[in-house]
Amino acid sequence: MYRYDHYDQAMVDSRVEEFRDQTRRRLEGMLSEDQFKPLRLQNGLYLQLHAYMLRVAIPYGTLSGAQMHALADIAGKYDRGYGHFTTRQNIQYNWIKLDEAPDLLADLARVEMHAIQTSGNCIRNISSDQYAGAIADEIIDPRPYAELLRQWSSFHPEFLALPRKFKIAVIASQTDRAAMKLHDIGIRMVRNDAGEIGAAFYVGGGMGRTPMIAPCIREFVPVDQLITYSEACLRVYNRYGRRDNKYKARIKILVHELGREKYTRQVEEEFAHLLTQGIEPPLAELKRIATFFADPPFETGLADDVDRSDPGFALWLDRNTLPHKQPGYAIAVISLKPVGGIPGDASVEQMHLMADLATRYSFDECRVTHAQNIVLPHVRKADLFAIWQQLEAAGLGAANLDTVEDIIACPGLDYCSLANARSIPVAQKISRRFSDTGKTAELGELKLKISGCINACGHHHAGHIGILGVDRKGTENYQLLLGGSEGDDTSLGKITGPGFDEDGIVDAVERATDVYLARRQEGERFLDTYRRVGIDAFKEAIYG
Amino acid sequence: MVELLRFREDEPVADPALTVDSFSDQSNASAVRLEPGDDARDLLPFLDQLRLVEINFPSFGDGRGYSAARILREAGFDGELRAVGDVLVDQLSYMRRCGFDSFAPEKPFNPAGAQAALSRWPQVYQATGDGRRPIWALRHDAQSNG
Amino acid sequence: MKILTGNDLKSGAVTWWTGYDWSIHVEDAVDVGDEADAIAAREEGARRVNAPCAIDAERDAKGGVRPVHIKDRIRALGPTVRPDLTLKPADPEAGNWVI
Numbered sequence: 170m171y172r173y174d175h176y177d178q179a180m181v182d183s184r185v186e187e188f189r190d191q192t193r194r195r196l197e198g199m200l201s202e203d204q205f206k207p208l209r210l211q212n213g214l215y216l217q218l219h220a221y222m223l224r225v226a227i228p229y230g231t232l233s234g235a236q237m238h239a240l241a242d243i244a245g246k247y248d249r250g251y252g253h254f255t256t257r258q259n260i261q262y263n264w265i266k267l268d269e270a271p272d273l274l275a276d277l278a279r280v281e282m283h284a285i286q287t288s289g290n291c292i293r294n295i296s297s298d299q300y301a302g303a304i305a306d307e308i309i310d311p312r313p314y315a316e317l318l319r320q321w322s323s324f325h326p327e328f329l330a331l332p333r334k335f336k337i338a339v340i341a342s343q344t345d346r347a348a349m350k351l352h353d354i355g356i357r358m359v360r361n362d363a364g365e366i367g368a369a370f371y372v373g374g375g376m377g378r379t380p381m382i383a384p385c386i387r388e389f390v391p392v393d394q395l396i397t398y399s400e401a402c403l404r405v406y407n408r409y410g411r412r413d414n415k416y417k418a419r420i421k422i423l424v425h426e427l428g429r430e431k432y433t434r435q436v437e438e439e440f441a442h443l444l445t446q447g448i449e450p451p452l453a454e455l456k457r458i459a460t461f462f463a464d465p466p467f468e469t470g471l472a473d474d475v476d477r478s479d480p481g482f483a484l485w486l487d488r489n490t491l492p493h494k495q496p497g498y499a500i501a502v503i504s505l506k507p508v509g510g511i512p513g514d515a516s517v518e519q520m521h522l523m524a525d526l527a528t529r530y531s532f533d534e535c536r537v538t539h540a541q542n543i544v545l546p547h548v549r550k551a552d553l554f555a556i557w558q559q560l561e562a563a564g565l566g567a568a569n570l571d572t573v574e575d576i577i578a579c580p581g582l583d584y585c586s587l588a589n590a591r592s593i594p595v596a597q598k599i600s601r602r603f604s605d606t607g608k609t610a611e612l613g614e615l616k617l618k619i620s621g622c623i624n625a626c627g628h629h630h631a632g633h634i635g636i637l638g639v640d641r642k643g644t645e646n647y648q649l650l651l652g653g654s655e656g657d658d659t660s661l662g663k664i665t666g667p668g669f670d671e672d673g674i675v676d677a678v679e680r681a682t683d684v685y686l687a688r689r690q691e692g693e694r695f696l697d698t699y700r701r702v703g704i705d706a707f708k709e710a711i712y713g
Numbered sequence: 714m715v716e717l718l719r720f721r722e723d724e725p726v727a728d729p730a731l732t733v734d735s736f737s738d739q740s741n742a743s744a745v746r747l748e749p750g751d752d753a754r755d756l757l758p759f760l761d762q763l764r765l766v767e768i769n770f771p772s773f774g775d776g777r778g779y780s781a782a783r784i785l786r787e788a789g790f791d792g793e794l795r796a797v798g799d800v801l802v803d804q805l806s807y808m809r810r811c812g813f814d815s816f817a818p819e820k821p822f823n824p825a826g827a828q829a830a831l832s833r834w835p836q837v838y839q840a841t842g843d844g845r846r847p848i849w850a851l852r853h854d855a856q857s858n859g
Numbered sequence: 860m861k862i863l864t865g866n867d868l869k870s871g872a873v874t875w876w877t878g879y880d881w882s883i884h885v886e887d888a889v890d891v892g893d894e895a896d897a898i899a900a901r902e903e904g905a906r907r908v909n910a911p912c913a914i915d916a917e918r919d920a921k922g923g924v925r926p927v928h929i930k931d932r933i934r935a936l937g938p939t940v941r942p943d944l945t946l947k948p949a950d951p952e953a954g955n956w957v958i
Binding site: 174176179180183186187190199204208290320324327328329330331404407408412442446447448450453454 | 749773774775776777779780781783787801803804806807808810811823826829833834835836837838839840841842847848849850851852853
């Protein structure tokens with residue numbers, strides 16, 4: 170994985186000192202809250218429902234064992250013993266003190282980490298495929314490109330006061346595991362007919378109150394123009410994105426209002442101009458970065474056989490591991506979704522264990538997924554049983570990846586000052602319900618996503634089943650959506666009808682799954698059946 | 714306290730800066746003020762006669778002026794580029810990178826604060842036309858030299 | 860009644876105006892009537908509070924202060940999904956007060 174050189178380290182160290190100075194000026198009254206707020210936000214520090222919340226960037230979701238240990242230590246030293254992994258592959262701490270935040274950032278900098286641009290109206294942390302470098306279907310590892318973009322976007326002086334936040338995802342396979350088309354810019358690395366690598370740009374996707382699927386504005390940007398093209402996309406947005414209404418300020422609205430053709434034309438004009446400006450790093454820089462992402466020294470000649478005699482292990486093996494590109498290895502996913510638990514939360518002890526497992530069994534590397542789980546990307550199949558035993562002992566052995574129990578949920582009204590309803594209790598009740606009824610296995614792949622407000626941090630638009638919490642005259646109310654997907658076949662869920670209370674929504678979800686079980690055809694997932702039979706059959710069962 | 718922070722040797726322009734609308738009616742004016750909604754590229758035919766372009770930041774959160782500044786510099790404008798309005802000390806180094814070479818903030822800067830902000834970053838990640846060599850260039854210089 | 864709440868500037872802790880100081884316990888909150896803006900401006904200026912705002916509250920049956928909106932009740936207690944981290948970790952009924 171990428172390692173800082175003295176330049177990267179100096180930038181992050183300088184940022185810590187800058188923020189230490191800004192924090193001092195705030196505490197001494199030289200900065201008002203209005204002035205300080207955008208500064209603290211660009212260092213990931215929010216004022217949330219109960220305290221300050223700090224969001225730490227995990228570039229493209231990749232962590233070393235030492236970094237995961239450091240995240241655990243921070244949870245113990247500055248927070249209350251846990252952290253929350255988010256849908257953008259980051260981690261959040263919920264109980265941070267302002268006067269301790271600079272020290273926390275200094276601790277992060279010691280392990281080549283930071284909270285730069287994890288909030289605010291700027292280019293956020295770049296996300297990617299959590300299986301990058303391990304999965305067989307990628308045409309190339311997307312992370313060097315993500316790292317190149319990370320450096321370009323860090324402290325980019327022109328783009329620190331954008332109309333609104335800006336999220337970029339980079340993938341490099343046909344299967345989209347990063348919800349790429351639901352980002353402000355989604356980049357898919359592709360190979361053209363001549364065999365050259367380039368980037369397809371999808372611009373103007375997003376969730377929030379106006380969900381949109383990004384259209385492709387260019388099918389092939391040569392790799393030695395990647396930064397220049399990105400800069401053109403951003404400049405057009407910075408100049409013309411709406412600033413009169415924060416709900417219409419995302420780039421998706423600009424692309425929608427201008428139309429794809431007009432936005433594309435403006436980008437192409439700016440791109441042609443910027444190509445004359447010499448802003449593109451040389452290919453040698455991309456090569457330098459790519460060397461950090463070379464394959465680890467895999468052993469060869471390993472057997473693919475695994476002893477399945479323990480039924481609990483066999484279930485976990487079937488549900489939570491994926492084929493690796495290297496024979497004898499597997500990708501193992503640690504579920505942070507124990508039945509009845511809080512999606513994405515991990516304790517200090519659990520983080521330390523995951524760090525140890527990464528170091529011992531996965532070439533010192535782990536990943537955070539946008540579904541709020543942790544990946545051990547390069548595990549020898551012979552080690553899977555030992556890993557599973559240690560996970561089981563630590564409450565991390567849930568065998569439910571991509572099932573109805575593997576729920577994405579935002580922090581909701583339990584933690585978030587923007588939320589209208591709580592998300593976590595709904596997730597807890599749903600996972601308990603399906604665990605109790607034993608239907609989880611029968612339902613197979615079913616992506617259920619819960620947001621506590623219209624901002625859609627819980628990706629409810631993209632859930633096969635989505636739940637949106639709203640405030641109805643001061644009480645929590647939950648709307649049900651069906652038919653969303655974030656994958657290759659990206660689609661947006663449709664609201665079924667009137668909302669429900671907390672217990673009502675759990676019943677409604679179960680009724681929707683019963684329709685699937687009754688009407689599915691051979692090989693169909695919930696989403697396939699929904700698409701074939703349409704929403705009416707589900708509405709009828711839900712509302713009677 | 715600093716009311717005009719300037720990084721130029723030439724004499725400041727004494728003429729008041731005109732709005733873009735009134736500028737287009739006056740053929741010999743040398744100073745103009747851009748508002749966030751103005752298109753900096755409308756000034757490109759007049760760069761030879763312009764000695765001062767003020768770019769107004771009515772609110773520090775509106776970043777259109779950063780793009781306007783870069784567009785003017787990229788087109789070869791070498792007159793004074795002045796940030797005016799709600800300009801805060803924490804933005805100084807980024808504004809310098811976009812090509813601003815003078816600052817007339819609504820609320821004057823504390824000189825020590827301005828100095829600290831301007832010397833904050835040892836290096837930079839991007840090429841922006843301000844003459845600083847980005848980190849990627851330094852890295853590959855170093856490799857070819859060593 | 861109107862009560863005044865905010866966060867402690869340094870620690871971020873949720874606080875409530877008691878008439879002469881800030882408390883982390885909503886029970887200590889007093890009715891600020893139409894004084895909210897003046898108190899908020901003064902206290903914010905003195906950096907004793909961050910992001911102060913006045914909210915609606917009522918007296919419950921036991922005479923305690925109960926914010927009208929669920930969001931403020933969750934602020935007053937803590938996250939309902941982590942009773943151990945709330946202000947009343949030993950009170951199994953605390954969650955019901957929120958809902």
